[in-house]
Amino acid sequence: MFLKNSFLILIIVIIFGLINYSEEKVYVLQNSEKFLVDNVKNFNQNIQRKKRQFNINIEANHEEGYGTDFKAEAIASIWKSKNGNTRIDGHATYSKHFGGYSGNGKSKFGGMITFSHNWS
Numbered sequence: 001m002f003l004k005n006s007f008l009i010l011i012i013v014i015i016f017g018l019i020n021y022s023e024e025k026v027y028v029l030q031n032s033e034k035f036l037v038d039n040v041k042n043f044n045q046n047i048q049r050k051k052r053q054f055n056i057n058i059e060a061n062h063e064e065g066y067g068t069d070f071k072a073e074a075i076a077s078i079w080k081s082k083n084g085n086t087r088i089d090g091h092a093t094y095s096k097h098f099g100g101y102s103g104n105g106k107s108k109f110g111g112m113i114t115f116s117h118n119w120s
Contacts, residue, residue: 067100
C-alpha cells in the first residue's frame with residue numbers, strides 16, 4: 001500500500017514539473033515556407049531547450065528491535081520566469097514506520113509549493 005501511495009506522490013510531482021514542458025521548447029524554423037516548397041534536405045531547425053532539474057530522494061533506516069523508517073521525497077521546479085528572477089518549486093514527501101515493538105505506523109504525506117522572487 002505504501003508503495004502505491006509513494007508512487008502516486010511521485011507521479012503528481014512529475015506532472016507538475018512537466019506542465020510547462022511544451023511551453024519551454026522554442027522551435028525556430030528559418031525560411032519555413034521556402035523549405036516546405038523547395039528543399040527537404042536543407043531543413044534547419046534550431047531548438048532552444050531549458051534544463052529542468054528534478055530530484056528524487058529515497059531513504060530507509062533500520063534499527064534492530066525498533067523497525068524501519070522509510071521516506072521518499074521529490075523536488076521539482078514547476079515554473080521559472082524568462083529572466084529567472086521569479087520561480088515556483090514543488091516538494092512532496094511520504095514517510096512510514098514499519099515493524100518494531102509498536103508495529104507499523106500510519107503513512108504521512110506532505111507537500112509544499114514555494115514561490116520566490118529576487119528583487120536585485
